[in-house]
Amino acid sequence: MYIADETWPDLGDYFADESVALVPLGSTEQHGPHLPLATDHLIAEAYAREAARRTGYLCTPTINIGVSPHHKQFHGTMWVDAPVFREYVESFTRNLTYHGIDRVIYVNAHGGNVEHLREVGRRLRDEKELYAIEWMWNESIPDMVDELFTQNGPHGGPKETAMIQYLAPELVKNDRLEDAREGGIPDVEAAETVKYGSRTFYDAADNTSNGVLGDQTDATAKKGEQMFEAATEQLVKLCQWLDSQEFHALMPTPHV
Numbered sequence: 001m002y003i004a005d006e007t008w009p010d011l012g013d014y015f016a017d018e019s020v021a022l023v024p025l026g027s028t029e030q031h032g033p034h035l036p037l038a039t040d041h042l043i044a045e046a047y048a049r050e051a052a053r054r055t056g057y058l059c060t061p062t063i064n065i066g067v068s069p070h071h072k073q074f075h076g077t078m079w080v081d082a083p084v085f086r087e088y089v090e091s092f093t094r095n096l097t098y099h100g101i102d103r104v105i106y107v108n109a110h111g112g113n114v115e116h117l118r119e120v121g122r123r124l125r126d127e128k129e130l131y132a133i134e135w136m137w138n139e140s141i142p143d144m145v146d147e148l149f150t151q152n153g154p155h156g157g158p159k160e161t162a163m164i165q166y167l168a169p170e171l172v173k174n175d176r177l178e179d180a181r182e183g184g185i186p187d188v189e190a191a192e193t194v195k196y197g198s199r200t201f202y203d204a205a206d207n208t209s210n211g212v213l214g215d216q217t218d219a220t221a222k223k224g225e226q227m228f229e230a231a232t233e234q235l236v237k238l239c240q241w242l243d244s245q246e247f248h249a250l251m252p253t254p255h256v
C-alpha cells in the first residue's frame with residue numbers, strides 16, 4: 001500500500017490493524033558518466049514499493065535528497081547537511097508514530113545516509129517512541145553480489161549499473177560503460193588514499209576523476225533482476241519478522 005495514493009478513511013483501516021511502515025531513502029548525486037543522478041532513490045523506491053505490494057504493508061513517499069556532500073564537485077549533485085537530514089528524518093518518523101506506526105524500516109540505497117539513519121533509530125528507540133531500523137539492499141545479499149561481479153564498485157559500479165539497467169533501462173548510457181571503467185578506479189584501495197592507517201580523502205573527487213569505481217561493463221539487466229528478486233525476498237522476510245515481534249522486546253534492555 002502506497003500511503004499517498006490512499007484516502008484518509010482507508011488509511012484508518014490500515015492503522016487499526018497494522019503498525020509497520022517502509023520508508024525509501026536515496027540521494028540525488030552523480031553516479032558517473034553512464035548513470036542518472038536518481039540512481040540511489042530509484043533503487044530504494046523500487047525495493048520499498050515492491051515489498052509493500054507483496055506484503056500489504058505501508059510504503060511512504062521516497063526521500064530523494066540525502067547526505068551527499070562528498071559528491072559535490074560533480075554537476076547537479078544535491079545534498080543536505082547531516083544534522084539537517086537527521087532532524088528531518090526524525091521529525092517525519094515521529095509523525096508516523098502519531099498515526100499508530102511503531103516500527104519502521106528505512107529502505108536505504110545510499111551509503112552516506114547509513115550512519116545518520118542508525119543515529120535517528122537509536123534516538124527514537126531510547127525514547128521508546130518506536131523501533132526504526134536501516135536496511136540496505138546489497139547488505140542483504142552479500143554472497144550473490146560477490147559472485148556476480150569481479151569488482152562490484154561500490155559507487156556507480158556494475159552492481160548499481162545492473163540495477164538501473166533492470167529498473168530504468170532508458171536512463172542508462174550503455175555506450176559509456178567502457179569510458180566509465182577507464183576514467184574511474186577499480187576500487188578504493190587502488191587510489192592509495194589510506195596513509196599509515198588514516199583515511200585521507202573526504203570527497204569522491206579526491207580519488208576518481210569521473211566519480212565511479214569498478215568495472216561497469218560487467219553489468220547486465222539480468223543480473224539486476226536476479227539481485228532485485230533476491231533482496232526483495234529478504235526485505236519481505238524482514239517486514240514479517242518485525243511485525244511478529246512484541247514491541248517491548250524491540251526496546252532497550254534496562255540498566256543492569
Ligand SMILES: [Zn+2]
Pocket residue numbers: 031039040109110155156160
Ligand atoms: Zn549509488
